[in-house]
Amino acid sequence: MKPLPNPRDEVYVSGGSGHLTIIKGAPHPNATKAFVNWFLGKDGQEIFSKAMGQGTRRLDVDTQWLKEFGVIAAKDSLTPDQYPKLENQSEEKVFKVREPAAELARKLLD
Numbered sequence: 001m002k003p004l005p006n007p008r009d010e011v012y013v014s015g016g017s018g019h020l021t022i023i024k025g026a027p028h029p030n031a032t033k034a035f036v037n038w039f040l041g042k043d044g045q046e047i048f049s050k051a052m053g054q055g056t057r058r059l060d061v062d063t064q065w066l067k068e069f070g071v072i073a074a075k076d077s078l079t080p081d082q083y084p085k086l087e088n089q090s091e092e093k094v095f096k097v098r099e100p101a102a103e104l105a106r107k108l109l110d
Contacts, residue, residue: 020040042058045058045061053069054073055073058075059080
């Protein structure tokens with residue numbers, strides 16, 4: 001057996017479960033800032049990446065260990081300019097592409 005080649009078209013990238021949300025009006029905004037700065041920094045991304053078994057987009061964090069599990073981190077196969085063109089989880093994509101597609105699917109399946 002050998003791995004399938006990377007498709008040339010119709011590829012997308014995703015943040016997986018690595019999205020960060022900040023609650024408006026949180027009781028300790030400075031604590032939130034401190035956590036976010038740490039979390040998005042090199043140390044935080046190394047810890048989170050290993051704990052979740054997912055790659056990070058930070059270029060200074062090693063993700064080669066993922067290959068052992070058959071995973072290639074997006075930063076190891078895409079340039080920083082390619083990623084925004086292929087992502088599928090931004091608010092813009094959800095409202096312009098995914099939601100209309102889901103609505104069509106609901107109509108067809110009902």
